[in-house]
Amino acid sequence: MSRRILSEASRAVAGDDSPLQAIDLTPMLDVVFILLIFFIVTASFVKLPGPQVELVAAVSAVAKKPAMLVAIDRHDVIWMDKSPLADNRIKFALARLQAENPRGSLVIQVDKAASIGRLALVSGIAGQLGIDDISVSTRHD
Known part of the structure; x- marks a missing residue:
């Protein structure tokens, strides 16, 4: 039986018409490339706030009076x-x-x-x- 499976696999690789045919990966690669392009384009629109900075206290600031x-x-x-x-x-x-x-x-x-x-x-x-x-x-x- 194992001999039969091996012969069927070898015919599939050779291009013969048999039950075990090679899987076409072209559509899957197209989808992967489209998703890759989508993520690259959308990542450029995300703006990061940048580094955290510690603000200086203003000397001339006027405190708001209480209500x-x-x-x-x-x-x-x-x-x-x-x-x-x-x-x-x-x-x-x-x-x-x-x-x-x-x-x-x-x-x-x-x-x-x-x-x-x-x-x-x-x-x-x-x-x-x-x-x-x-x-x-x-x-x-």
Whole structure:
């Protein structure tokens, strides 16, 4: 039997018509070359950031001043500087904070149980004083 397999293999190499024919590798090589060209072309579009550098600290850098912070709790009490404010004192307290930090932004922390009217009151007074950068602090869930 082994003699028969050897003779069939020798006929396949010789080009005879037999069950064991040589496998044509040309299509596979074409695919390999196309993939090689694809990877070479796409690799040239990938930009590496380069070496890591340690940046120098600037001597003339101006630190950003902290924001003015106002809080409204669940009982609609308005807080500034860790103390509650009466409604008639809100404008004076915001004016004082603005004088201390003229370019600072106003951040309002509002409890979810607080009424929207209290938020409108504080933001309205801030708008009257010329505070344009007003943010409402939220929690990201």
